[in-house]
Amino acid sequence: MSAQKSVSTQHLAQVTWQRILKGVRARTAPTKPRAIKVGSSVQEIAAQIRMRQIPRFYGLIPEQAALLAKFFPEVYYITIEQADKIKAHHFDVLGSGEHELAREIDWHTDFKSRHTWPVEHFNRLKLTDPKGGYDVRVPWELSRFYHAVRLGQAYLYTLDESYAQEIVDQITHWIKANPYEFGVNWADSMTVAIRTVNWIWAYYCILESETLTTSFLALWLASLREHGEYLLKRLDTSWPRTSRLVVSLAALAYLGIMFPEFSEAARWKSVGLNKLWEELERQVYPDGMSYEASISYHRLNTETALSVAGLCVVNGIPLLETVQARLRSMLDVIMTYTQPNGLAPNLGDTGDERLHILTVHSDPLSTSHDHRHLLALGSLVLERELSEWAGFIEPTTRGWSIAAGEEWQDAFWCFASDAAARFTDVLTRTVQRPDAVASDNWVDVRRGVRVQARALARRPVGLEDIVDTRSFEAGGLYVMRNKDFHLMIDAGPVGQDGAGGHAHNDTLGITLAAYGKIFLIDPGSYLYSSDPSARNEFRSTAYHNTLQIADEEINRIPDGNGLFRMTEDARVTIHHWISQSAYDLFDASHDGYARLDPGVVHRRQIWFDKSAKLWLLHDQLRASSDAEDEVKREVEISLWFHFNAMPIRMDRTNNAIRTESDQGANLIVLPLGDFPLRPSLEDGWQSPRYGVKEKSPVARYSGTVKLPADLVVMLYPHQAEVDFKVVRAAGRAALISFKKVLAPLPAPLIESRGVTFDRWQPQVKDTTQYKTPSRVLTQTQPLIPPKEKVKAPTEKQTDVPHQPKLKKLPKIRPQPKPWLKGETKKQIETSNQALPDKRADQRSGSTVISPSQSDKSSSET
Numbered sequence: 001m002s003a004q005k006s007v008s009t010q011h012l013a014q015v016t017w018q019r020i021l022k023g024v025r026a027r028t029a030p031t032k033p034r035a036i037k038v039g040s041s042v043q044e045i046a047a048q049i050r051m052r053q054i055p056r057f058y059g060l061i062p063e064q065a066a067l068l069a070k071f072f073p074e075v076y077y078i079t080i081e082q083a084d085k086i087k088a089h090h091f092d093v094l095g096s097g098e099h100e101l102a103r104e105i106d107w108h109t110d111f112k113s114r115h116t117w118p119v120e121h122f123n124r125l126k127l128t129d130p131k132g133g134y135d136v137r138v139p140w141e142l143s144r145f146y147h148a149v150r151l152g153q154a155y156l157y158t159l160d161e162s163y164a165q166e167i168v169d170q171i172t173h174w175i176k177a178n179p180y181e182f183g184v185n186w187a188d189s190m191t192v193a194i195r196t197v198n199w200i201w202a203y204y205c206i207l208e209s210e211t212l213t214t215s216f217l218a219l220w221l222a223s224l225r226e227h228g229e230y231l232l233k234r235l236d237t238s239w240p241r242t243s244r245l246v247v248s249l250a251a252l253a254y255l256g257i258m259f260p261e262f263s264e265a266a267r268w269k270s271v272g273l274n275k276l277w278e279e280l281e282r283q284v285y286p287d288g289m290s291y292e293a294s295i296s297y298h299r300l301n302t303e304t305a306l307s308v309a310g311l312c313v314v315n316g317i318p319l320l321e322t323v324q325a326r327l328r329s330m331l332d333v334i335m336t337y338t339q340p341n342g343l344a345p346n347l348g349d350t351g352d353e354r355l356h357i358l359t360v361h362s363d364p365l366s367t368s369h370d371h372r373h374l375l376a377l378g379s380l381v382l383e384r385e386l387s388e389w390a391g392f393i394e395p396t397t398r399g400w401s402i403a404a405g406e407e408w409q410d411a412f413w414c415f416a417s418d419a420a421a422r423f424t425d426v427l428t429r430t431v432q433r434p435d436a437v438a439s440d441n442w443v444d445v446r447r448g449v450r451v452q453a454r455a456l457a458r459r460p461v462g463l464e465d466i467v468d469t470r471s472f473e474a475g476g477l478y479v480m481r482n483k484d485f486h487l488m489i490d491a492g493p494v495g496q497d498g499a500g501g502h503a504h505n506d507t508l509g510i511t512l513a514a515y516g517k518i519f520l521i522d523p524g525s526y527l528y529s530s531d532p533s534a535r536n537e538f539r540s541t542a543y544h545n546t547l548q549i550a551d552e553e554i555n556r557i558p559d560g561n562g563l564f565r566m567t568e569d570a571r572v573t574i575h576h577w578i579s580q581s582a583y584d585l586f587d588a589s590h591d592g593y594a595r596l597d598p599g600v601v602h603r604r605q606i607w608f609d610k611s612a613k614l615w616l617l618h619d620q621l622r623a624s625s626d627a628e629d630e631v632k633r634e635v636e637i638s639l640w641f642h643f644n645a646m647p648i649r650m651d652r653t654n655n656a657i658r659t660e661s662d663q664g665a666n667l668i669v670l671p672l673g674d675f676p677l678r679p680s681l682e683d684g685w686q687s688p689r690y691g692v693k694e695k696s697p698v699a700r701y702s703g704t705v706k707l708p709a710d711l712v713v714m715l716y717p718h719q720a721e722v723d724f725k726v727v728r729a730a731g732r733a734a735l736i737s738f739k740k741v742l743a744p745l746p747a748p749l750i751e752s753r754g755v756t757f758d759r760w761q762p763q764v765k766d767t768t769q770y771k772t773p774s775r776v777l778t779q780t781q782p783l784i785p786p787k788e789k790v791k792a793p794t795e796k797q798t799d800v801p802h803q804p805k806l807k808k809l810p811k812i813r814p815q816p817k818p819w820l821k822g823e824t825k826k827q828i829e830t831s832n833q834a835l836p837d838k839r840a841d842q843r844s845g846s847t848v849i850s851p852s853q854s855d856k857s858s859s860e861t
């Protein structure tokens with residue numbers, strides 16, 4: 001399928017017009033670069049810019065760096081080590097490994113493949129090859145100048161002029177080697193925008209340096225003006241809107257706020273701020289999830305918006321309440337998806353795109369996957385807008401500062417004194433007061449930080465007190481968590497208004513962590529255009545922990561130039577989402593396989609028994625047509641489980657897959673009941689960050705089943721050696737509890753496909769004398785007696801018949817969601833009533849049950 005055929009009809013004309021314009025621009029582009037003009041006005045600005053007091057930037061002064069070093073002494077040494085490598089032109093770019101570049105950096109070359117782009121107008125350049133072989137992101141990454149900020153931080157720590165001189169030399173050389181709009185580094189508006197922001201950060205890091213001569217500042221300011229001209233002229237408002245536009249608008253806001261001396265500044269500021277907040281409303285669902293179907297790009301948008309919001313706070317520019325509310329919801333998403341070890345799982349593309357990298361890690365994996373620095377920064381940017389800020393804001397109010405853990409470096413670089421006070425408040429709430437210590441004695445709560453014993457908590461607050469099971473239904477993200485147990489489910493659309501540019505085929509896929517270990521993973525992205533085959537492989541169905549029919553994709557991946565397109569075949573329906581103190585239940589289906597012969601609808605129910613500390617996966621397959629001849633047909637299926645890098649083995653006696661780590665916890669994947677599939681182990685791959693590929697094991701249950709089919713698998717994390725009799729007993733007990741909760745709920749009917757699911761299908765033989773633990777039932781809501789099977793209502797039927805002792809329920813029509821336009825891409829039909837008073841959409845059979853007032857809420861959306 002061509003890329004054009006993957007575009008929806010409503011956007012086809014716009015995409016075609018974009019291609020026509022691209023061809024026109026290539027034919028009419030200039031053939032000679034214009035010389036950079038340093039006029040008298042720029043000379044005047046350069047002569048006095050270092051002396052001004054307004055506008056204000058984040059307080060980047062040596063005293064601020066010293067305060068950060070007091071709280072994080074190891075950061076000083078890591079920063080100096082990284083800055084010294086940069087000064088020697090040793091770079092590790094997008095998984096390249098450390099490379100030593102020439103004394104004069106070649107800004108136009110992918111040094112991984114040795115491919116070089118000519119210095120021509122960017123509209124005439126061929127950026128990628130359909131066959132791959134080279135990566136345009138490598139020169140872009142160098143030209144974004146993330147590393148200039150690291151040099152600036154090293155200067156603030158040491159006041160060593162060599163770091164400042166390296167910044168000046170590299171920027172000067174880049175400007176001369178990259179004439180305006182000529183060369184590969186002008187071909188990407190996001191790269192231009194990120195370079196703009198990092199140049200401004202680097203400048204304010206070395207503001208006191210003697211290397212900032214008037215001649216350099218004049219050259220730099222003239223180039224910044226060209227950057228502003230470029231961004232304003234080439235705002236990418238084409239379909240689909242992406243984070244590329246968000247970052248470009250942020251750079252315009254930076255230029256407009258920080259350089260009012262330019263005649264264009266007012267325009268930059270107005271367009272940058274106003275359209276940035278508008279775009280945030282467009283590209284972020286009301287529940288806080290980015291619409292690009294990617295956690296990595298959700299992080300980019302949050303980082304970008306927070307950076308600009310903080311700059312507004314510093315300069316007294318008010319933030320609209322709608323903007324604050326959207327940012328708060330985006331932070332809640334980050335707090336929820338972050339696993340107990342502090343790292344974010346993969347979901348969709350993992351491109352490692354950033355606005356600026358302020359936090360220093362010794363481990364590149366933390367740089368890519370630790371998003372908690374945004375929680376700390378967000379607590380300062382957003383909570384300081386509250387009236388209580390002048391006094392004291394309880395750290396547990398929103399929970400961000402508690403969930404941030406140790407990741408406070410970004411907050412210190414932006415608001416040093418406030419961050420020190422806030423982080424100290426957090427330490428007093430999370431560190432327990434030692435026994436037999438006088439209240440006025442001083443206690444070292446961490447290296448370099450001590451407080452009086454009376455300030456410490458008798459009962460420290462833990463992460464489990466802050467973060468709980470939660471759903472973000474618009475974005476399709478569902479997270480089951482309890483203490484250090486964490487399971488994430490993707491039930492969202494392909495994103496980007498149906499374009500699917502950063503989505504993967506992970507519908508109803510999961511990731512799992514428990515007992516401090518990550519067991520089931522999303523393998524990531526690896527590469528983009530430099531290896532088309534690998535890109536499509538990493539975003540395929542077989543690379544995710546979900547169910548696959550034959551070798552088919554849930555959503556079709558276009559051939560040819562469709563590396564950033566995905567056909568939206570799967571529509572997701574959420575039938576039930578229940579969160580209680582004793583269990584969580586997720587129940588959804590998708591029709592991505594309905595286009596096959598026979599057409600199939602896949603429904604997945606996930607049961608989390610919080611007391612038994614296990615999960616059950618119940619996968620159901622139903623023909624999308626109720627024709628008798630199709631119901632009896634067979635399909636070939638695979639259940640995929642991608643493990644983190646760890647030893648695993650196949651237990652043929654129990655038809656199970658087991659991890660075998662010598663230290664720490666392990667996981668058992670155990671089928672229950674009549675299970676027709678057979679296990680196998682394969683060598684797989686995972687990409688912990690862009691450009692890096694490592695081996696990891698893959699388990700697969702495969703075989704042929706007759707429709708309708710039902711499969712139940714237990715996921716059982718454990719710390720000590722276990723007896724399989726005990727494990728099976730726990731699984732059967734969980735099945736009984738699952739069945740009791742599910743039985744009174746309405747059976748879903750998917751009218752668009754004519755598919756009916758029974759309430760409960762698996763017939764698991766229970767040969768043990770095992771009774772349902774009373775604790776499971778006593779901790780749940782009172783159960784309604786089971787009803788007879790719900791039949792599909794006819795046109796004349798508005799009530800569900802045959803429900804003795806129960807009042808007839810009115811037919812509730814789901815209200816259209818404000819974030820859905822045109823044809824509904826995702827069917828979400830819910831009712832937010834507690835179980836005793838629940839209402840159900842008898843047409844769809846879907847319901848959402850919230851916990852009682854004594855239980856924590858699973859969703860605040």
